[in-house]
Amino acid sequence: MSSPGDVPPEILNRLRSICRQLPESHEEPAWIGVRWRIRARTFAHVYAPDVERSPVYAPYATDGREPVVMTFRVPDDDLLGLTAPGFPYFRADWGPNVVVAVLGDHTDWTEIAELVTDSYCGMAPKFLAARVPNPPPLD
Template identity: 40%
Template sequence: MARSEVPDEWVERIDAICAAFPECVAEAAWAGTRWRVRGATVAHVFGGEDQLLRVTFRADPDEVAAFVHLGGPRFRVGGWGSDAVGLILDEGTDLAELAELLTDSYCRQAPAALAALVDRPGE
């Protein structure tokens, strides 16, 4: 079965979040779109063969543990590092939570000087 296409509105939503991050650029990925800072992936949105839409990103260790225990729509990504997690995206996705998670991912992936320029929710 073929992977589902990523609807433009989801690329636009994620791009609106990531555009606020210094030097964060969108590019075509092996599937879907990814956002990177100086070669490090901040977020990757893609459709799966099961026709579900996913976004993957990096998270702090305590957040990874929460993703493992909470389960769907959250998931742990195998083979991409110990801090890789993701969300299934749908009409019920909390966009404020997504923005916070992607901000944290950017700050984990970006050089410290760039991460220091970003306002982090709750800090």
């Protein structure tokens, strides 16, 4: 059984390859898991939540392991379209435009790259967001 906050290296490395391409972004340990920030603003946060403390994640636990999730921000216009279909996305309980993505073998990494990039662009100063290639290249 993994510990809350543990993120498998393969997922962490995929996210690192996306985030390191974003101007002036940096990675740091969070209270649980890892987060990426632009200046003092978090644009992506990945972790394995404790399903006993946060039962909203319980349906996504498999084989006795905590799920791995990433939170990020989406433009208000995209919120309903992304979360209405359900898995692997749902709305977080905090912040008006925060979404949770359940990550795993099913993950569409091209879509995750676009979502993380959009989250970054929404949080970054405009001059930095303007330097982001669209679509972002994947390593």
